[in-house]
Amino acid sequence: MKPRSAESAAQAQAVWAALRPEDRAWLLSVAEQAGAGGAALVGGAVRDALLGVTPLDLDVVLPDADVEALAGAMGLPFVFHPAFGNATVTLPDGRAADLVRARREVYPVPGGNPLPLPGSLTDDLRRRDFSVNALALHLSPAGVPTLLDVTGGLDDLRARRLRPLHGESLREDASRLVRGARLAARLDLTAAPDLLGQVPAALDMAGHTPRLWAELRLLLHEPRPGRAAGVLRGWGAGSLLPDTALLDALDARRDAGAAVPFTAYAAALLHAAPDPAGLAERLSLGDRPGALLARALSDTPFPDGTPERELRALLRPDAHEPLTGKDVVALGVPPGRGVGEALGHLAALRRAGQVRSADDERAALKAFLATKARQGDPLE
Numbered sequence: 302m303k304p305r306s307a308e309s310a311a312q313a314q315a316v317w318a319a320l321r322p323e324d325r326a327w328l329l330s331v332a333e334q335a336g337a338g339g340a341a342l343v344g345g346a347v348r349d350a351l352l353g354v355t356p357l358d359l360d361v362v363l364p365d366a367d368v369e370a371l372a373g374a375m376g377l378p379f380v381f382h383p384a385f386g387n388a389t390v391t392l393p394d395g396r397a398a399d400l401v402r403a404r405r406e407v408y409p410v411p412g413g414n415p416l417p418l419p420g421s422l423t424d425d426l427r428r429r430d431f432s433v434n435a436l437a438l439h440l441s442p443a444g445v446p447t448l449l450d451v452t453g454g455l456d457d458l459r460a461r462r463l464r465p466l467h468g469e470s471l472r473e474d475a476s477r478l479v480r481g482a483r484l485a486a487r488l489d490l491t492a493a494p495d496l497l498g499q500v501p502a503a504l505d506m507a508g509h510t511p512r513l514w515a516e517l518r519l520l521l522h523e524p525r526p527g528r529a530a531g532v533l534r535g536w537g538a539g540s541l542l543p544d545t546a547l548l549d550a551l552d553a554r555r556d557a558g559a560a561v562p563f564t565a566y567a568a569a570l571l572h573a574a575p576d577p578a579g580l581a582e583r584l585s586l587g588d589r590p591g592a593l594l595a596r597a598l599s600d601t602p603f604p605d606g607t608p609e610r611e612l613r614a615l616l617r618p619d620a621h622e623p624l625t626g627k628d629v630v631a632l633g634v635p636p637g638r639g640v641g642e643a644l645g646h647l648a649a650l651r652r653a654g655q656v657r658s659a660d661d662e663r664a665a666l667k668a669f670l671a672t673k674a675r676q677g678d679p680l681e
């Protein structure tokens with residue numbers, strides 16, 4: 302067996318190699334200018350690189366640099382946020398990267414925003430949510446990469462285990478419950494017993510944790526939102542969402558190659574919610590999902606492959622595509638007022654449940670036209 306340090310050197314190289322060349326160059330220049338403490342790539346980027354996914358979202362912790370001065374010296378556009386001491390830098394290709402001074406955090410009020418205090422890189426890793434998110438690739442000022450694993454994240458990643466870093470983690474920040482479900486679903490991780498034990502405390506805090514609702518919105522942006530909702534349910538946290546069977550059905554459509562946008566998932570969730578307006582408000586869904594849902598439930602025709610049709614197939618499996626003005630003209634009604642009258646007649650039959658297919662509609666229209674002609678009142 303290789304000694305642990307050699308293994309970790311190989312893993313440091315693997316993370317380094319997984320980064321884009323231009324990101325490696327940028328990180329080297331940050332580390333060089335960041336003083337004796339160098340710079341560390343942290344969080345999801347290191348986790349994803351170890352899983353063989355190219356990291357695009359770079360979070361960098363600086364153990365002893367003046368973040369604002371360093372960001373200013375790099376020659377790229379940036380915004381400095383004094384409240385958290387971090388700088389959001391815009392990389393040449395438009396992606397955002399985050400630079401922040403190493404810190405520890407205290408939660409004066411569980412669920413509230415954490416209070417940042419100065420700390421070491423190790424403190425900064427220990428304040429995080431899960432061990433797999435608490436790995437760091439440290440770069441010395443000379444650019445030598447070292448993998449830092451102070452919480453056993455490598456072992457957990459190997460075992461595909463999602464483990465919070467301490468017993469109060471989900472109570473202090475209940476949004477971690479939803480973050481965890483997103484990660485578990487996306488990366489196929491299993492909850493450690495310690496995580497499951499903290500679920501009731503997180504649910505108790507949900508109402509006091511606005512960030513949790515923001516994470517539920519992000520859940521709808523996951524590659525498989527239905528699966529992530531299923532993970533929450535499996536952890537005993539199904540009460541956070543209305544019935545999510547429709548999300549599973551949309552996952553299946555996505556897996557089959559259908560284009561299913563975020564708004565379709567959000568619309569499906571609204572459909573299942575006892576209080577759709579309240580849910581839309583809590584999750585900041587905006588107006589588009591509700592409008593999409595209304596279109597999907599209407600009789601307005603939409604082309605195949607649109608989100609309206611995808612949703613309609615699930616919500617009204619018996620719905621057929623109603624005849625359009627064009628169809629009515631093709632059946633012999635001259636363009637004009639008569640077309641509207643014919644469509645109105647068909648819509649009334651549809652509402653009354655008297656036509657169940659396009660063929661039914663054609664037959665009903667022919668009967669209507671014949672009656673009108675008999676009465677000496679042809680449509681024109």
Ligand SMILES: Nc1ccn([C@@H]2O[C@H](COP(=O)(O)OP(=O)(O)OP(=O)(O)O)[C@@H](O)[C@H]2O)c(=O)n1
Pocket residue numbers: 343344345346358360428429430431434435474476477480
């Ligand atoms: N409530 C939170 C939010 C974030 N983090 C830490 O901040 C890092 C970056 O957060 P974010 O970008 O939201 O998550 P990623 O892990 O990068 O995952 P994703 O792929 O979803 O961006 C996380 O890895 C984690 O270490 C945390 O500890 N607690």
Ligand SMILES: [Mg+2]
Pocket residue numbers: 345346358
């Ligand atoms: Mg991220």
